[in-house]
Structures are given as structure tokens and as C-alpha cells.
Amino acid sequence: MSLQHALLGVLEARPMSGYDLVQFFDSSAGWIWAAPQSQIYPTLRRMERAGLISGDDERRGPKLTRTVYSVTEQGLEELNRWLSAPHAPTPARDPFLVQALNFDMIEADQAHAVLEQFIGEQEKAAAEAEAHRDRLLAKDTMLLKERLTRRDPADHDRVARIKAHVFAGIAAVARTRVEWAREGQRLLTGD
Amino acid sequence: MSLQHALLGVLEARPMSGYDLVQFFDSSAGWIWAAPQSQIYPTLRRMERAGLISGDDERRGPKLTRTVYSVTEQGLEELNRWLSAPHAPTPARDPFLVQALNFDMIEADQAHAVLEQFIGEQEKAAAEAEAHRDRLLAKDTMLLKERLTRRDPADHDRVARIKAHVFAGIAAVARTRVEWAREGQRLLTGD
DNA sequence: CACTACATGTAACTAGTTACATGATTCG
DNA sequence: CGAATCATGTAACTAGTTACATGTAGTG
Numbered sequence: 389m390s391l392q393h394a395l396l397g398v399l400e401a402r403p404m405s406g407y408d409l410v411q412f413f414d415s416s417a418g419w420i421w422a423a424p425q426s427q428i429y430p431t432l433r434r435m436e437r438a439g440l441i442s443g444d445d446e447r448r449g450p451k452l453t454r455t456v457y458s459v460t461e462q463g464l465e466e467l468n469r470w471l472s473a474p475h476a477p478t479p480a481r482d483p484f485l486v487q488a489l490n491f492d493m494i495e496a497d498q499a500h501a502v503l504e505q506f507i508g509e510q511e512k513a514a515a516e517a518e519a520h521r522d523r524l525l526a527k528d529t530m531l532l533k534e535r536l537t538r539r540d541p542a543d544h545d546r547v548a549r550i551k552a553h554v555f556a557g558i559a560a561v562a563r564t565r566v567e568w569a570r571e572g573q574r575l576l577t578g579d
Numbered sequence: 580m581s582l583q584h585a586l587l588g589v590l591e592a593r594p595m596s597g598y599d600l601v602q603f604f605d606s607s608a609g610w611i612w613a614a615p616q617s618q619i620y621p622t623l624r625r626m627e628r629a630g631l632i633s634g635d636d637e638r639r640g641p642k643l644t645r646t647v648y649s650v651t652e653q654g655l656e657e658l659n660r661w662l663s664a665p666h667a668p669t670p671a672r673d674p675f676l677v678q679a680l681n682f683d684m685i686e687a688d689q690a691h692a693v694l695e696q697f698i699g700e701q702e703k704a705a706a707e708a709e710a711h712r713d714r715l716l717a718k719d720t721m722l723l724k725e726r727l728t729r730r731d732p733a734d735h736d737r738v739a740r741i742k743a744h745v746f747a748g749i750a751a752v753a754r755t756r757v758e759w760a761r762e763g764q765r766l767l768t769g770d
Numbered sequence: 771c772a773c774t775a776c777a778t779g780t781a782a783c784t785a786g787t788t789a790c791a792t793g794a795t796t797c798g
Numbered sequence: 799c800g801a802a803t804c805a806t807g808t809a810a811c812t813a814g815t816t817a818c819a820t821g822t823a824g825t826g
Contacts, residue, residue: 479613
């Protein structure tokens with residue numbers, strides 16, 4: 389149930405509506421944890437029932453309201469507990485590895501083309517992760533700014549560097565995969 | 580539905596029973612695609628109904644039988660089709676990244692300990708992937724040997740190198756993650 | 771007034787998890 | 799004859815996917 393913990397982590401920065409969270413999980417948070425709208429709304433209601441967050445109805449015009457959720461004391465405790473303990477590694481389940489493992493069964497040029505597309509995706513992912521890392525280091529994202537308003541100014545650099553480091557890691561893994569895929573292309577074309 | 584393609588890829592090497600596949604997905608294949616017994620048996624039956632594999636009942640004593648599945652012509656075609664086309668990247672969903680992203684919310688020594696455990700896991704994963712890579716290069720695994728009996732001897736080295744390369748990649752990513760986690764530990768302890 | 775953004779839902783489905791359940795055969 | 803291994807299943811559940819559905823408010 390990491391979606392719940394991901395939501396708690398975001399809402400800790402600032403209270404948000406389901407709509408806000410949907411946007412957020414479609415953009416930057418999507419690099420860490422992807423979640424569709426149809427999963428976010430029900431999860432928020434379940435979390436409210438569980439007492440982890442509480443929803444506050446705000447008027448947005450005469451007929452439209454939005455529910456802004458904030459993390460409760462209990463939610464903060466749960467997040468803290470979950471963050472502090474090591475968890476079992478997630479089982480491997482990467483369709484691309486299944487594909488690459490069987491590249492010996494198809495034509496070399498087709499496998500080469502599949503790798504080419506993979507390289508493009510990974511390079512794009514690396515570039516985007518690096519850009520986000522830089523924005524975080526510059527404290528130049530909306531969410532980080534709001535998060536820091538509730539933190540001791542002496543900690544601001546530290547918080548920014550910790551967040552940025554995660555995106556640096558995502559980029560590093562993507563770069564490693566690019567190198568690996570290029571090596572694979574050389575292997576396919578016969579050294 | 581990559582479990583189906585993973586199963587096709589394994590059964591292409593040699594026909595196997597559900598039991599054999601369960602063992603296999605608990606060991607080496609588990610690094611690529613994890614699947615529990617309760618998922619494998621029903622999936623095999625669905626694949627047989629779909630005509631991708633066909634089951635052959637073998638007697639194993641007076642009362643016990645086992646069903647040995649082999650890939651059909653149609654299954655091979657499906658596998659080939661799936662292997663030859665690029666697929667959309669899988670949505671990110673890594674609980675550990677959610678955890679690391681929020682390391683600024685907990686005590687540095689607790690975050691350090693969580694990273695320490697992560698490093699241990701990744702180093703173990705890297706070592707095991709490298710060991711398996713070496714076994715594949717030496718054509719020293721049961722499944723590869725059986726797979727190669729149906730291949731042109733001129734292709735044996737190529738097939739072994741392609742399979743091995745996937746495990747080299749898994750190891751490389753794990754090593755990258757280890758370096759990243761160590762950097763994270765330095766970050767937490769204040770450079 | 772049309773278009774975009776805001777805002778929230780539901781239904782039907784596939785995939786994956788956890789736990790339980792049952793019996794046969796082989797080997798020491 | 800007891801333990802490990804062989805062999806196959808089911809039930810109840812949680813998570814995630816795809817597609818549909820509905821209406822409001824702000825902007826040009």
C-alpha cells in the first residue's frame with residue numbers, strides 16, 4: 389500500500405484536493421509512483437475513513453465544492469513508522485527484461501530497434517530526472533517551497549539535497565540502462 | 580500479461596509441468612519476473628484454453644499424473660510478435676523511492692539504517708546476477724543446455740551471450756543503486 | 771458561446787498476494 | 799514409517815487498468 393504512503397508524503401507538504409493530487413501524480417510524482425485518477429479518489433476516501441487524513445470541504449463557486457485533504461496526527465505517525473523501517477524488496481516484474489532475455493529468438497535488427505526505442509526512453513527519463521534534481525537543488529518547485537515553509541530554515545538545504553538525491557539516483561539508473569542497451573546493440577550486430 | 584510471455588519463453592527451452600515452472604520462477608527466473616504458485620497454475624490453464632500451449636498428461640506412478648506443457652505453433656507466433664515490437668515503458672512504482680524521497684522527515688540514523696539494509700540487498704542481488712551471468716556464459720545451466728539442443732551449434736555462443744547480457748544489466752543497475760545509496764548515507768551524515 | 775480547466779466519481783476488468791488444502795511418491 | 803519432495807489446486811483479498819460519466823467555473 390505504498391500509494392497511501394506516497395499520498396501522505398505529498399500531503400505533508402501541503403493539503404490538497406483529489407484533483408491536485410491527480411495532477412501531481414501525472415507530473416513529477418509520476419517518476420516515483422504512477423497512479424491514475426480512478427485509483428486516487430477512492431484511496432483518499434479509504435484513508436479518510438482510516439483516520440490518516442481528514443477532508444475539508446471548500447466552496448468554489450455557488451455549486452462546486454472541493455475536498456481538501458490534510459494529514460492527521462495519526463497519518464503522520466503512520467508515515468513516520470513506515471519510513472523508519474526497512475521493507476522487503478519488491479519482487480522483480482519488468483516486462484522489458486523478459487523481452488531482452490529472449491532477443492536470441494528474433495531477428496537481430498528487430499531486437500536492435502526495440503533497444504533503440506528503449507534507449508530513447510531511458511535518455512529522456514534521465515534528462516527529466518536530472519532537470520527535476522536541479523530544480524529541487526535550487527528550491528524551485530512549488531511543492532518544495534511550500535514544504536519548506538513548515539521547516540526550520542537551517543534544514544532547508546538538507547531537505548532539498550535529500551529530495552534531489554532521489555532524482556539523481558533515478559537518472560543514474562537510467563544512464564546505466566542506456567549504456568547496457570548500447571552494449572546489447574553491439575552484441576547483436578556481432579561485436 | 581508478461582507472465583504469459585515469460586512462461587512461453589521458458590517453455591520454448593523445454594516442455595515443463597506447472598510444478599517445474601513454480602520451482603523455476605522461485606529461483607533464477609525470479610530475478611526477471613516473480614510469480615507465485617497460485618498464479619502460475621491458473622495462468623497455464625488459461626494459456627492452454629487460448630491455444631498458446633498444450634498440456635500432455637504424464638503418469639508418475641499408479642495414481643499421480645503431471646501435466647507437461649509445451650508451446651504450440653500459435654504460442655510461438657504470439658511470443659515472436661510480442662518480442663519484436665517495442666512496448667510502452669512500465670509505470671514507475673517503487674516503494675523504496677517513496678521511502679527515500681521522505682528521508683528528510685525521519686531521524687538521520689534511521690534513514691542511514693534503511694539505506695544500509697538496501698545496500699546489503701542490492702549487493703547480494705548484484706553478486707547473484709553476476710554469478711548467473713557467468714553460468715550462462717559457460718553454458719552451465721540446465722535450461723540453457725536444453726534450449727541449445729534445439730539450436731544451430733553456430734548460434735550457441737550468441738544465445739548464451741544474449742541471455743548473459745541481461746543478467747549483466749541487472750547487476751550493473753544493482754551496483755549503480757549501491758553507489759547511490761552510499762552517497763545518500765554520506766549526505767545524511769552531513770558530508 | 772465555445773473551450774479549457776476544475777472537480778469528482780463509477781463499473782468492469784486483469785493482475786498479483788496470502789493463505790489454506792489435499793494427496794502421492796520417493797528415499798533413508 | 800516419517801520426512802522431503804512431487805504435484806495441483808482454491809478462496810478471499812488488495813492493487814492497478816481502462817473506460818466511461820457528469821457537471822461547474824473561468825477565459826477569450
